[in-house]
Amino acid sequence: MSAHDTRMHKQLAELLRKHSGQQLMANRHWRVDMALKPILRRHSIPDLNMLGDLLAGDSDADLARECVEAMINNETCFYRDQANFALLTGPVLDSMWEKRSNTKRLRIWSAACSTGQEPYSLAMHFASNPEKWAGWNIHIHATDISTSALAQARNGRYSQFEIQRGLPVMLMLKHFDQHETEWQLKEPIRRAVTFAKHNLLDAAQGAGVYDLILCRNMLMYLCDDNRKQVLGNLATALTRDGMLMLGAAETVIGQTDRFAASQEFRGFYEQALSR
Ligand SMILES: C[S@@+](CC[C@H](N)C(=O)[O-])C[C@H]1O[C@@H](n2cnc3c(N)ncnc32)[C@H](O)[C@@H]1O
Numbered sequence: 001m002s003a004h005d006t007r008m009h010k011q012l013a014e015l016l017r018k019h020s021g022q023q024l025m026a027n028r029h030w031r032v033d034m035a036l037k038p039i040l041r042r043h044s045i046p047d048l049n050m051l052g053d054l055l056a057g058d059s060d061a062d063l064a065r066e067c068v069e070a071m072i073n074n075e076t077c078f079y080r081d082q083a084n085f086a087l088l089t090g091p092v093l094d095s096m097w098e099k100r101s102n103t104k105r106l107r108i109w110s111a112a113c114s115t116g117q118e119p120y121s122l123a124m125h126f127a128s129n130p131e132k133w134a135g136w137n138i139h140i141h142a143t144d145i146s147t148s149a150l151a152q153a154r155n156g157r158y159s160q161f162e163i164q165r166g167l168p169v170m171l172m173l174k175h176f177d178q179h180e181t182e183w184q185l186k187e188p189i190r191r192a193v194t195f196a197k198h199n200l201l202d203a204a205q206g207a208g209v210y211d212l213i214l215c216r217n218m219l220m221y222l223c224d225d226n227r228k229q230v231l232g233n234l235a236t237a238l239t240r241d242g243m244l245m246l247g248a249a250e251t252v253i254g255q256t257d258r259f260a261a262s263q264e265f266r267g268f269y270e271q272a273l274s275r
Contacts, residue, residue, distance in 0.1 A: 079121045079166040092268060099211075112218035126138055204237035211243070216250070243262065
């Protein structure tokens with residue numbers, strides 16, 4: 001690697017950290033280089049070193065946003081981590097049902113929702129259990145930092161590859177219409193989710209709003225301080241007796257004093273105060 005490459009990756013890493021809090025690990029350099037190539041072509045920028053210099057100049061906010069979005073990992077799929085998702089839609093939601101049966105009101109936040117498969121998986125679950133949730137007021141709010149991921153999420157349109165990942169065929173046929181090589185999510189499920197742009201490093205709107213927060217496969221890209229900050233923001237947004245779900249490879253242990261691991265549900269976390 002040349003001195004130029006090293007400087008360019010440092011510039012890109014700084015841009016990514018500033019905008020999203022994410023760290024650019026050396027083992028992701030080649031992926032990032034690939035992801036930025038289309039931007040070079042679109043803007044007629046001769047090479048990555050020149051792009052690094054343009055970004056360091058801090059004068060083109062749109063170019064910076066485009067590069068940050070290209071560098072971020074948006075990997076997701078329907079019903080991701082099936083065993084954990086089954087725990088969520090089974091015992092965890094059963095316990096929420098008990099806790100909220102007096103108000104019949106449930107507020108769910110899919111934080112870092114990427115292209116929408118996570119909140120839509122939940123919406124399809126509720127639609128598949130109409131008797132159990134009859135008369136309930138359920139709101140699924142989904143946010144992400146990426147404008148392009150959110151645009152796809154709002155459209156609810158997925159490629160053949162995306163639709164095949166994790167989604168049972170029965171649900172695909174029930175909730176999607178095929179348009180040539182793509183699949184369009186039908187209106188009732190799309191309407192069940194609201195989307196908004198939100199950087200999880202910023203304070204959430206409103207305290208104690210959500211009964212359940214899903215923040216999966218995002219914290220792992222942050223440094224310790226930013227992870228602590230995001231977990232603090234999530235704790236503030238969660239009700240006192242609410243639940244936080246993280247990705248299968250993530251934990252709050254040793255990261256924050258705001259959450260404690262649920263004794264009942266593996267991979268779920270409660271407000272530390274509720275103990
Ligand atoms: C790997 S995807 C995970 C998507 C989904 N939660 C899942 O588990 O399948 C990580 C997502 O986090 C989002 N993200 C990264 N940094 C963020 C930040 N600071 N605030 C909000 N979202 C962020 C990315 O745009 C991306 O869509």
